[in-house]
Amino acid sequence: xxxxxxxxxxxxxxxxxxxxxxxxxxxxxxxxxxxxxxxxxxxxxxxxxxxxxxxxxxxxxxxxxxxxxxxxxxxxxxxxxxxxxxxxxxxxxxxxxxxxxxxxxxxxxxxxxxxxxxxxxxxxxxxxxxxxxxxxxxxxxxxxxxxxxxxxxxxxxxxxxxxxxxxxxxxxxxxxxxxxxxxxxxxxxxxxxxxxxxxxxxxxxxxxxxxxxxxxxxxxxxxxxxxxxxxxxxxxxxxxxxxxxxxxxxxxxxxxxxxxxxxxxxxxxxxxxxxxxxxxxxxxxxxxxxxxxxxxxxxxxxxxxxxxxxxxxxxxxxxxxxxxxxxxxxxxxxxxxxxxxxxxxxxxxxxxxxxxxxxxxxxxxxxxxxxxxxxxxxxxxxxxxxxxxxxxxxxxxxxx
Amino acid sequence: xxxxxxxxxxxxxxxxxxxxxxxxxxxxxxxxxxxxxxxxxxxxxxxxxxxxxxxxxxxxxxxxxxxxxxxxxxxxxxxxxxxxxxxxxxxxxxxxxxxxxxxxxxxxxxxxxxxxxxxxxxxxxxxxxxxxxxxxxxxxxxxxxxxxxxxxxxxxxxxxxxxxxxxxxxxxxxxxxxxxxxxxxxxxxxxxxxxxxxxxxxxxxxxxxxxxxxxxxxxxxxxxxxxxxxxxxxxxxxxxxxxxxxxxxxxxxxxxxxxxxxxxxxxxxxxxxxxxxxxxxxxxxxxxxxxxxxxxxxxxxxxxxxxxxxxxxxxxxxxxxxxxxxxxxxxxxxxxxxxxxxxxxxxxxxxxxxxxxxxxxxxxxxxxxxxxxxxxxxxxxxxxxxxxxxxxxxxxxxxxxxxxxxxxxxxxxxxxxxxxxxxxxxxxxxxxxxxxxxxxxxxxxxxxxxxxxxxxxxxxxxxxxxxxxxxxxxxxxxxxxxx
Numbered sequence: 001x002x003x004x005x006x007x008x009x010x011x012x013x014x015x016x017x018x019x020x021x022x023x024x025x026x027x028x029x030x031x032x033x034x035x036x037x038x039x040x041x042x043x044x045x046x047x048x049x050x051x052x053x054x055x056x057x058x059x060x061x062x063x064x065x066x067x068x069x070x071x072x073x074x075x076x077x078x079x080x081x082x083x084x085x086x087x088x089x090x091x092x093x094x095x096x097x098x099x100x101x102x103x104x105x106x107x108x109x110x111x112x113x114x115x116x117x118x119x120x121x122x123x124x125x126x127x128x129x130x131x132x133x134x135x136x137x138x139x140x141x142x143x144x145x146x147x148x149x150x151x152x153x154x155x156x157x158x159x160x161x162x163x164x165x166x167x168x169x170x171x172x173x174x175x176x177x178x179x180x181x182x183x184x185x186x187x188x189x190x191x192x193x194x195x196x197x198x199x200x201x202x203x204x205x206x207x208x209x210x211x212x213x214x215x216x217x218x219x220x221x222x223x224x225x226x227x228x229x230x231x232x233x234x235x236x237x238x239x240x241x242x243x244x245x246x247x248x249x250x251x252x253x254x255x256x257x258x259x260x261x262x263x264x265x266x267x268x269x270x271x272x273x274x275x276x277x278x279x280x281x282x283x284x285x286x287x288x289x290x291x292x293x294x295x296x297x298x299x300x301x302x303x304x305x306x307x308x309x310x311x312x313x314x315x316x317x318x319x320x321x322x323x324x325x326x327x328x329x330x331x332x333x334x335x336x337x338x339x340x341x342x343x344x345x346x347x348x349x350x351x352x353x354x355x356x357x358x359x360x361x362x363x364x365x366x367x368x369x370x371x372x373x374x375x376x377x378x379x380x381x382x383x384x385x386x387x388x389x390x391x392x393x394x395x396x397x398x399x400x
Numbered sequence: 401x402x403x404x405x406x407x408x409x410x411x412x413x414x415x416x417x418x419x420x421x422x423x424x425x426x427x428x429x430x431x432x433x434x435x436x437x438x439x440x441x442x443x444x445x446x447x448x449x450x451x452x453x454x455x456x457x458x459x460x461x462x463x464x465x466x467x468x469x470x471x472x473x474x475x476x477x478x479x480x481x482x483x484x485x486x487x488x489x490x491x492x493x494x495x496x497x498x499x500x501x502x503x504x505x506x507x508x509x510x511x512x513x514x515x516x517x518x519x520x521x522x523x524x525x526x527x528x529x530x531x532x533x534x535x536x537x538x539x540x541x542x543x544x545x546x547x548x549x550x551x552x553x554x555x556x557x558x559x560x561x562x563x564x565x566x567x568x569x570x571x572x573x574x575x576x577x578x579x580x581x582x583x584x585x586x587x588x589x590x591x592x593x594x595x596x597x598x599x600x601x602x603x604x605x606x607x608x609x610x611x612x613x614x615x616x617x618x619x620x621x622x623x624x625x626x627x628x629x630x631x632x633x634x635x636x637x638x639x640x641x642x643x644x645x646x647x648x649x650x651x652x653x654x655x656x657x658x659x660x661x662x663x664x665x666x667x668x669x670x671x672x673x674x675x676x677x678x679x680x681x682x683x684x685x686x687x688x689x690x691x692x693x694x695x696x697x698x699x700x701x702x703x704x705x706x707x708x709x710x711x712x713x714x715x716x717x718x719x720x721x722x723x724x725x726x727x728x729x730x731x732x733x734x735x736x737x738x739x740x741x742x743x744x745x746x747x748x749x750x751x752x753x754x755x756x757x758x759x760x761x762x763x764x765x766x767x768x769x770x771x772x773x774x775x776x777x778x779x780x781x782x783x784x785x786x787x788x789x790x791x792x793x794x795x796x797x798x799x800x801x802x803x804x805x806x807x808x809x810x811x812x813x814x815x816x817x818x819x820x821x822x823x824x825x826x827x828x829x830x831x832x833x834x835x836x837x838x839x840x841x842x843x844x845x846x847x848x849x850x851x852x853x854x855x856x857x858x859x860x861x862x863x864x865x866x867x868x869x870x871x872x873x874x875x876x877x878x879x880x881x882x883x
Binding site: 121122123125128133134136137138139140141142143145146147149150151152153154156157202203204205206208252253255256257258261262386 | 742743744747749751752755756759762763776777778779780782786808809810811812813814815816817819823824826827828830834835836837838839840850851852862863872874875
């Protein structure tokens with residue numbers, strides 16, 4: 001039995017660019033913005049970096065392929081830079097690689113950086129992705145909103161939820177994230193919205209309306225990690241350490257067998273169980289102080305509360321409407337606005353989620369600071385409901 | 401005995417009322433506003449190949465045993481491909497055996513009759529059945545009379561020696577260069593000469609000669625003919641020819657054109673399928689066709705004629721029509737109106753032909769893999785099968801999904817991407833007996849499906865590669881309707 005990463009690696013510093021429609025910034029500028037903040041926070045110089053992992057998803061519209069875009073943009077001292085790509089979960093993968101490298105003793109200090117430049121496509125929403133030569137010959141020309149909207153249809157069918165109630169519950173998810181995002185100066189969308197606005201918005205993919213979908217943003221985020229001993233040696237106190245890093249990847253079962261009912265994320269449940277085990281979390285509802293989940297669409301966040309065992313199966317609609325995951329609720333979710341409002345620069349999003357939890361655990365979250373959080377959970381999903389990559393990470397104060 | 405052993409038809413779902421089209425163009429061509437009836441028009445994802453597949457399925461039924469079909473002849477003047485064997489695409493969709501003969505025929509409005517006699521000749525000389533298909537998706541200039549007269553549709557006739565429903569008695573043809581209309585290679589629309597000349601010098605003189613020749617060969621007198629089938633869009637032309645030939649007025653078969661339009665190369669076989677559904681044993685049927693000359697075929701219904709039922713049949717296809725008054729939709733679906741697609745419509749739809757060939761059975765035939773150990777069904781088929789104890793290797797056997805009942809597991813209808821017929825519906829389909837595919841939906845209305853809705857499979861255009869002129873096909877789900 002592997003001993004896991006718990007408390008073996010600490011965060012030395014983090015940075016995050018302002019997210020949004022960054023007409024002013026190229027991928028290189030966004031990377032530098034996040035890198036400068038992270039390096040300053042860590043208090044180190046480039047020659048102290050041992051290795052780098054670089055996450056970017058859309059290589060044809062963004063930074064480009066390979067590790068060189070990061071190395072060149074940041075003028076890194078010829079260290080190894082490895083590009084990782086795992087759909088929208090690439091940011092978590094970059095972190096995982098950096099943490100593993102430090103935990104293994106392969107290097108003392110590693111950096112994970114994610115960037116996405118999506119606002120040079122000329123249109124809203126994610127660019128159409130290429131998927132090889134076979135899949136396009138049978139698979140629908142699918143788009144993310146309609147892929148995730150399918151969960152709403154299946155969830156409603158399975159649990160007998162009437163369409164209006166589900167629509168109201170997912171509206172609550174977005175209203176809450178907008179309220180949170182309004183307090184975040186780096187967020188893409190900073191205007192509160194009402195439930196009525198949500199319910200009357202144009203339909204993008206039935207039943208998801210405009211406010212059920214996160215926008216796409218330009219942005220970058222970076223995390224510098226090291227061992228707790230080195231961090232202390234560099235003068236750091238009150239360390240934030242990794243408790244669990246788990247990834248589960250679909251193997252085709254959901255998509256090709258008849259066992260999955262379409263109403264939940266199979267991989268999320270697997271990754272969550274493994275993460276709780278690795279972190280030694282036995283009662284998630286009591287122990288997890290806050291979550292940053294992959295709210296690409298409101299319905300995703302709603303069912304994810306069940307997949308993370310923070311709601312009973314079939315109860316997320318009620319729990320959401322009861323405000324359990326609001327800023328004042330029992331387990332605040334997306335206190336930074338989430339993908340919905342902070343924004344979704346794909347390759348950076350997993351690192352952005354960690355950034356918020358890091359700030360919250362350090363008491364540095366400003367107007368949105370929660371009272372004394374101990375453990376934070378990150379749920380970062382890539383792909384689509386029937387085939388995806390799900391990363392669940394848990395971080396907390398050292399010893400928590 | 402040799403003759404027709406099965407028949408089927410297909411009429412696309414959409415109906416454009418002629419008056420609606422004429423109203424749209426009334427400022428320009430006011431002479432058409434009083435036109436009655438409707439014309440059938442194909443969805444954006446239908447063409448002569450997909451409609452021929454639908455007619456063939458109507459004829460062959462859900463049977464998995466199709467090795468008796470040894471040849472496919474496709475009669476059409478609107479083949480999607482000038483080179484690429486259209487009939488082989490159809491054979492793939494029908495999961496016919498690889499070692500069959502297939503040919504595309506065209507060039508005249510009576511080409512389906514030629515295909516029938518060629519099919520009869522082949523079935524006489526070689527073992528096995530011949531599947532004769534006819535389909536047309538016709539284009540005419542906006543504002544023309546033809547735009548209102550034409551229709552889209554397909555029909556099928558199976559020729560063989562066993563269980564003959566209508567025995568072949570005789571045939572005659574005149575092949576001459578009488579140019580009532582023409583369309584040069586590469587042109588989209590027909591050029592017609594004056595109708596009065598075509599009636600007087602063409603149809604009235606050539607058709608009776610062919611009919612007389614066919615009756616002579618069949619050894620049948622005109623008075624014996626119970627059904628005279630002559631597709632023509634000229635008013636009362638069929639009755640005039642019947643009179644000239646000595647057929648009774650009651651023998652003149654319904655042309656169906658009022659309700660669906662003139663389906664070109666397919667129309668004669670459509671009428672034949674319609675008549676065969678109601679024919680009595682012993683009745684004599686004369687099928688006539690005009691174009692590049694004239695042709696007539698004489699058949700006699702056998703006692704078995706009442707035992708065969710196509711899956712739906714002509715009248716049921718016609719009855720399920722859905723009125724659509726949108727003239728711009730009609731133009732757009734026919735490729736005659738280029739609507740704004742937005743940047744999302746710029747994506748390249750290039751098809752890797754080597755990939756398509758490697759996976760031809762799954763892509764054209766919707767053939768999945770069924771694990772012989774666990775019974776699990778996999779689409780696309782693969783070397784590894786799921787099993788709770790760990791994957792099993794090389795246990796899958798071909799398993800056809802196209803005719804199995806299915807239901808919606810999950811779905812959405814999205815307005816974000818470019819789609820020729822928004823909203824773009826797709827979802828996960830679960831097949832009774834196993835198998836699941838995330839697939840496109842077609843021929844449905846907003847609000848018509850939900851999780852649990854019964855669906856059936858139709859062979860359709862998947863994508864159009866307008867840059868290279870290629871069309872790729874796959875299967876889609878459509879609500880299972882009674883009619």
